[in-house]
Amino acid sequence: MSAMAGAATQERGQAAAQASPSGESDKRRQILEGARQVFMASGFDGASMGEIAKTANVSKGTLYVYFDSKEALFEALTTEAKAGLAENLFRLDEGDPDVRAVLTRLGTSYLTMMARPEHVSIIRMVIGACEKFPRFGQAFYEAGPACGVGRLKVYIDAQVAAGRLAATDTDLAAKHFLQLCQAGMLTRLLFNAGAAPDEDEIRHRVAEAVRVFYAGYGPNAAR
Template sequence: MASAARQEREPAAPQGASQISPSGESEKRRQILEGARQVFMASGFDGASMGEIAKAANVSKGTLYVYFDSKEALFEALTTEAKTGLAENLFRLDEDDPDVRAVLTRLGTSYLAMMARPEHVSIIRMVIGACEKFPRFGQAFYEAGPACGVGRLKAYLDAQVAAGRLAAADTDLAAKHFLQLCQAGMLTRLLFNAGEAPGEAEIAHRVAEAVRVFFAGYGPAAAR
């Protein structure tokens, strides 16, 4: 029985696998991740099974295990890769852009719009629910998303401090302050399903206030 289970979990690569093009492998992997997303969203980590995921992805269990050797590996890939892509695109900041207020306003607006997306809130809930049992899930998710975003914003703030556009400060903490000023309880509200996602007017108001308060604390002395 153990041998049979091992064969099911660790099948040999399918015949002709070496002939699969990189683009084909990438497409199949995305197909599996999309199926996994549907199942994890509906059932959570504990309630999902590899059989259900294979069915949702329209692949065989053998093919599924070629790409991911466990449910844990699939869950981690799904949550961290999505977060990494968002962080890299969202925090693509031009360190030479001198209009700090405009840069922070654009970032804050995009950041809140992303944070308020129902699928993003659901992923956070899933990770929180799973990381007590699997702490590495939370660590990987944090490093791929929040830590990456803070690091990129810090680099931008460092450049502005060097140029004299912001006061000298702990820029790592300043980056965290700005992001927290933007969302200021919004994510908590959404995680607990205690209200609707913000509309454009609320997002604009939140970001304008965040920029105002940020400059009151970190702007050059003449701007305070």
């Protein structure tokens, strides 16, 4: 083992031994924030672990204690960001009988978050990397879109059971509602083909999404 490799190994061991649970969490967040900045600026292929360590203000030895490769770091960054978004947005009370109000709140929060520049940038990064690393796309999808749809499905299931919505394929109904809300908006933003929606556009989009959703899935919808 070279002197340089030995020093790096020793540094990793020291960092792992000294990290308390709280300190480890803080350091990990620090690294993820540094990685986010570098990946946003350079993309997956253009980023390097050295540049990430420098931006995060940690040594490369410390960086490798937490993430053993650029791929592992990228996957953690993108999936944790998406999972946190899904968890925060899709907190739905199955017992809330005011379905229109619940969907309106969800749709408004959903579009507001989807339109944020940093969120659009993360999606672009994953799309750019998942052809080379398909698991990135799979992990991102499962942590975000699939999780959100699953949580909305549980709410819709409860409303169908209570007679507030018509019996239907509730997984597809959840997907329909979210697609009705964004209806081309995300495509526009991904291609940088227009500005992010303002409050009036979001309000209009959500109101129309709820209206169309009820036309298809309301208790009196034609079957």
